[in-house]
Amino acid sequence: MSGPLRVLPLGGLGEIGKNMLVVEYEGRIVVVDTGLRFPTAEQMGVDLVLPDFTYLKRRAADIEAIVVTHGHEDHVGALPWVLRELGETTVPVVYGGQLTVAMARSKLDEHKLREANLEDLATETVKQHGPFGIELVHLTHSIPDMRGVAISTDLGTVLVTGDYKFDQTPVHGPPADVARLAELGRDGVLLLCGDSTNADRPGTAVSESVVGPELERVFARCRGRIVVTSFASNIHRVQQVMDAAAAHGRKVALLGRSMRKNVNIARSLEHVKVPQGLLVQPREIDQFPDDKVVIISTGSQGEPLSALRRMAYNDHHQVELREGDTIVFSATPIPGNERAVNETVDRLFHIGCEVITARDAPVHASGHGYQEEMKLMLNLTKPRYVMPVHGDHKRIRLHGQLAQAVGVPADRVLRAQNGTPVEIDGRGARLGAPEHHGLVFVDGVDIGDPSDVALRDRRMLSADGILIIVATISEEDGSSVVAPEVMARGVPFIDREDPFFEDVREAVEDALDRAADQKITEIDVIEGIIHDDVAAFIYDRRKRRPMVLPVVVEV
Numbered sequence: 320m321s322g323p324l325r326v327l328p329l330g331g332l333g334e335i336g337k338n339m340l341v342v343e344y345e346g347r348i349v350v351v352d353t354g355l356r357f358p359t360a361e362q363m364g365v366d367l368v369l370p371d372f373t374y375l376k377r378r379a380a381d382i383e384a385i386v387v388t389h390g391h392e393d394h395v396g397a398l399p400w401v402l403r404e405l406g407e408t409t410v411p412v413v414y415g416g417q418l419t420v421a422m423a424r425s426k427l428d429e430h431k432l433r434e435a436n437l438e439d440l441a442t443e444t445v446k447q448h449g450p451f452g453i454e455l456v457h458l459t460h461s462i463p464d465m466r467g468v469a470i471s472t473d474l475g476t477v478l479v480t481g482d483y484k485f486d487q488t489p490v491h492g493p494p495a496d497v498a499r500l501a502e503l504g505r506d507g508v509l510l511l512c513g514d515s516t517n518a519d520r521p522g523t524a525v526s527e528s529v530v531g532p533e534l535e536r537v538f539a540r541c542r543g544r545i546v547v548t549s550f551a552s553n554i555h556r557v558q559q560v561m562d563a564a565a566a567h568g569r570k571v572a573l574l575g576r577s578m579r580k581n582v583n584i585a586r587s588l589e590h591v592k593v594p595q596g597l598l599v600q601p602r603e604i605d606q607f608p609d610d611k612v613v614i615i616s617t618g619s620q621g622e623p624l625s626a627l628r629r630m631a632y633n634d635h636h637q638v639e640l641r642e643g644d645t646i647v648f649s650a651t652p653i654p655g656n657e658r659a660v661n662e663t664v665d666r667l668f669h670i671g672c673e674v675i676t677a678r679d680a681p682v683h684a685s686g687h688g689y690q691e692e693m694k695l696m697l698n699l700t701k702p703r704y705v706m707p708v709h710g711d712h713k714r715i716r717l718h719g720q721l722a723q724a725v726g727v728p729a730d731r732v733l734r735a736q737n738g739t740p741v742e743i744d745g746r747g748a749r750l751g752a753p754e755h756h757g758l759v760f761v762d763g764v765d766i767g768d769p770s771d772v773a774l775r776d777r778r779m780l781s782a783d784g785i786l787i788i789v790a791t792i793s794e795e796d797g798s799s800v801v802a803p804e805v806m807a808r809g810v811p812f813i814d815r816e817d818p819f820f821e822d823v824r825e826a827v828e829d830a831l832d833r834a835a836d837q838k839i840t841e842i843d844v845i846e847g848i849i850h851d852d853v854a855a856f857i858y859d860r861r862k863r864r865p866m867v868l869p870v871v872v873e874v
């Protein structure tokens with residue numbers, strides 16, 4: 320007798336971001352999505368936040384496939400780290416839609432991971448892997464090639480929606496495959512894991528197609544340069560901005576590495592069509608009159624290193640914003656990013672720019688369905704059990720209430736959390752014992768971006784504080800003349816009463832003795848020795864890395 324079907328979320332519940340769902344049956348595993356999250360303001364200097372996937376590392380040999388629903392960072396962003404840790408060829412296959420696979424491949428390529436087996440899996444095709452049948456279902460979202468994932472087993476089918484809205488007039492490609500969803504519902508969906516992002520919004524999300532004409536109206540009244548900021552992955556939006564620009568005889572410059580990269584990928588797959596001669600290089604924009612230029616830029620979330628943020632702080636090497644420029648925020652802040660966005664907006668006002676956000680005009684459409692669409696998904700698929708995912712605690716609860724509103728009994732709505740699996744067998748469904756889960760931080764330095772020493776410093780400071788060491792040595796022989804002073808600021812793991820403080824002071828004395836023995840008199844060399852010895856000492860004893868700043872004074 321095989322054990323229960325388990326669905327274990329390692330991320331994405333109680334938060335918006337780093338989605339990762341582990342579906343297990345008969346000792347085998349399918350992973351749906353390997354997402355990341357961007358750090359909050361408190362996680363200073365951390366570049367990325369990944370789900371802790373230690374569980375997968377332990378079970379690497381049991382993995383049949385990874386399926387990525389779409390190309391957004393909160394679904395595909397952690398893939399390079401997952402494959403590197405699990406072993407690129409240990410995972411038999413990574414499935415996704417065409418654009419998703421192309422974006423994943425480009426991402427893996429940047430990490431020099433070229434062995435992984437990525438496969439563009441067509442819809443209406445069931446791939447058998449161990450006890451699972453895997454099928455992708457076409458849905459609409461703010462990026463092309465969004466796919467829900469139906470995983471069938473002999474116990475029943477798990478349907479993971481991924482991010483979706485029911486856009487009846489998508490900018491490109493067909494609407495969601497409601498027929499297939501209804502068929503799955505008729506054949507019986509055991510568990511629906513549904514997107515909860517907009518569970519707090521009544522009604523239906525507006526179609527992406529509404530945004531284009533609105534952008535045109537905005538463009539029509541602007542006399543100066545226009546900067547539109549959006550998610551780099553929002554390919555349809557980029558298309559609509561380019562179309563609006565072309566309609567008003569404006570040239571378009573793409574700003575931000577991810578923006579250029581995604582447009583190139585999407586262009587090669589013909590997901591965007593760029594009119595001949597429309598694109599210009601950012602450095603060329605000064606050759607055109609102000610009313611003939613549109614810049615499409617990253618930075619809609621106020622990200623510290625993004626092009627828009629840099630422009631707002633007059634720190635961009637190619638574009639200097641000035642009075643008369645109009646900045647259109649064609650995105651809304653993801654919960655948690657509001658402060659950074661507000662700061663950016665205020666800097667833009669300071670410069671004298673006009674700022675238009677989704678609150679001023681419908682220049683943005685959410686990629687996630689509202690309440691009525693979530694009800695439609697529930698009614699089409701008629702799941703026996705519902706597990707709301709992709710949302711903070713509030714939205715997960717609201718999604719559960721929507722399920723009950725359309726007739727799912729309360730005891731079949733399973734409010735799981737990261738690390739807590741849903742277990743289903745012939746007798747019913749329940750929450751299982753928690754598994755190891757958590758966060759992993761990624762520091763950009765590790766992945767080939769050595770320019771940002773400042774970030775690393777800030778991270779060290781935010782995590783472990785700073786130790787300032789003042790040593791006074793004799794000019795003649797370098798010996799320590801008074802006891803070295805150790806000052807700690809923001810060091811959470813030692814306080815003044817701690818005897819460890821005295822040990823640190825002794826480590827400084829030892830370092831000074833070592834320097835004196837070696838007849839070293841250059842101050843910066845002595846400071847280097849103190850730094851290295853004390854840092855090693857603290858790491859050895861406490862496994863922490865505060866910043867160590869030695870100051871040596873000669874008397």
Ligand SMILES: [Zn+2]
Nearest residue numbers: 391393394482
């Ligand atoms: Zn998402």
Ligand SMILES: [Zn+2]
Nearest residue numbers: 389391460482
């Ligand atoms: Zn998404």
